[in-house]
Amino acid sequence: MTIYEVAKRAGVSIATVSRTLRGTGPVAAKTREKVLKAVEELNFTPSRLGVSLAEGRHAANGIVFPTLGGPYYAEVLLGYEEVASELGRSVLILSAKGGSNVREAVKELAGRVDGLVVFGRTVPGDVVAELAGMPLVFISCGPMAGADTLRCENVESARVLAGHLRGHGYRRFAFLGAPHTPGDDISERWEGVESVLGGAVRPVPTAEYTVEGGYEAARKLLRKKSRPRALICSGDEVALGALLAAEEYGLAVPEDLAVTGWDDIMAARHARPALTTIRQPMRELGAQAARVLDELITRPRPERHRTLPTQLVVRSSCGIHPQEDP
The missing domain is CATH 1.10.260.40 (lambda repressor-like DNA-binding domains)
Structure with missing residues (x-):
C-alpha cells in the first residue's frame, strides 16, 4: 500500500x-x-x-565540511549520520577542500536536500544569503541571523587551560594556530588564552590544523634560542605535530617543553607522553546538528544558538613536576 x-x-x-x-x-x-x-x-x-x-521533500540532508580529513571531522560526521539514519534521512556530504567552485557546488547541493548543515565559515557569505529561508544549521560558528548555530565552549576552557599551565610556573608560551577569522573556534581559544597570559604568550600561525601543520610551525619555533617553555596548540593534531618536532630537536616532553592540545581525539590519549587537552563532545555536536536540522525541516521556528560544554583533561604532557623556566 x-x-x-x-x-x-x-x-x-x-x-x-x-x-x-x-x-x-x-x-x-x-x-x-x-x-x-x-x-x-x-x-x-x-x-x-x-x-x-x-510533502515535496527529498528525505535527504546536506552537510558541508571544509575537509573530510582528520579524526575531528570523522567524529562529528559519525554523530550526524547516526541520528540522521534514525530519523530516516539520507546524508549528502560536500567537502570544500580542493573544490574549484565551492559556490556552485553548495547551490547544487542545496537543490537536492531539505536542509543544510555547514561547518564554520566554509560557505561564502553571499551564498549563505542566497540560501535564506532554507533550514540551515551552522556548526562551530557564532550566532547568525536566520540559522541555528551549534558550537562547543572555547573561551572559558582556554582560560582554565592557560591558568593550569601558569600554575606550573611556566613563563614563556606560544599558541600554535593563530586566529584567522573573528568569532571562529580558534579565535575564541586564543582570546581565552591571551586573557590569562597576556604578553607572556604569542600567536604562531599554522598553515593547516593538521599534524603536518603543527610539525612545521613547531619546528621553526623550537630551533630558536629563545624558544617558549610551553606550547598551547589549537587542536590535538597540531599538538601531535609539535611532539614530533620536539623529538626531532632532542627535547623531552614535559621536562624541556610542555605541550597541550584541544579536542581529545583518540591519538591524544595514546601519545607518548599522553596529551593534556580540552575534551569537546565531537560526536554529540554532529548528533545535535542532525536533530536540530530535522526540527527546522518539520516544524519551522525562530533560530536558536546553543553551546556544548567542554572539559580540561590533564595528562603528563603539560608537566606534573615541571622545572622552573631558565
Whole structure:
C-alpha cells in the first residue's frame, strides 16, 4: 500500500494524509477520522520517503565540511549520520577542500536536500544569503541571523587551560594556530588564552590544523634560542605535530617543553607522553546538528544558538613536576 492509495480511499489529497500522520498541520476531525480509517483498512505503514515526496521533500540532508580529513571531522560526521539514519534521512556530504567552485557546488547541493548543515565559515557569505529561508544549521560558528548555530565552549576552557599551565610556573608560551577569522573556534581559544597570559604568550600561525601543520610551525619555533617553555596548540593534531618536532630537536616532553592540545581525539590519549587537552563532545555536536536540522525541516521556528560544554583533561604532557623556566 502507498500513501496515494490511502488518499484515494479517504477521498483526500496526499498532503492531507501526510499532515494527518505527521501532525504537522491542521486537519478537520471528520477528515482525520476518514484518513485513519483508510490507513487501518489498507494496513498502511508510511515510509519516510513516501511522506517526504508527498510533502515535496527529498528525505535527504546536506552537510558541508571544509575537509573530510582528520579524526575531528570523522567524529562529528559519525554523530550526524547516526541520528540522521534514525530519523530516516539520507546524508549528502560536500567537502570544500580542493573544490574549484565551492559556490556552485553548495547551490547544487542545496537543490537536492531539505536542509543544510555547514561547518564554520566554509560557505561564502553571499551564498549563505542566497540560501535564506532554507533550514540551515551552522556548526562551530557564532550566532547568525536566520540559522541555528551549534558550537562547543572555547573561551572559558582556554582560560582554565592557560591558568593550569601558569600554575606550573611556566613563563614563556606560544599558541600554535593563530586566529584567522573573528568569532571562529580558534579565535575564541586564543582570546581565552591571551586573557590569562597576556604578553607572556604569542600567536604562531599554522598553515593547516593538521599534524603536518603543527610539525612545521613547531619546528621553526623550537630551533630558536629563545624558544617558549610551553606550547598551547589549537587542536590535538597540531599538538601531535609539535611532539614530533620536539623529538626531532632532542627535547623531552614535559621536562624541556610542555605541550597541550584541544579536542581529545583518540591519538591524544595514546601519545607518548599522553596529551593534556580540552575534551569537546565531537560526536554529540554532529548528533545535535542532525536533530536540530530535522526540527527546522518539520516544524519551522525562530533560530536558536546553543553551546556544548567542554572539559580540561590533564595528562603528563603539560608537566606534573615541571622545572622552573631558565
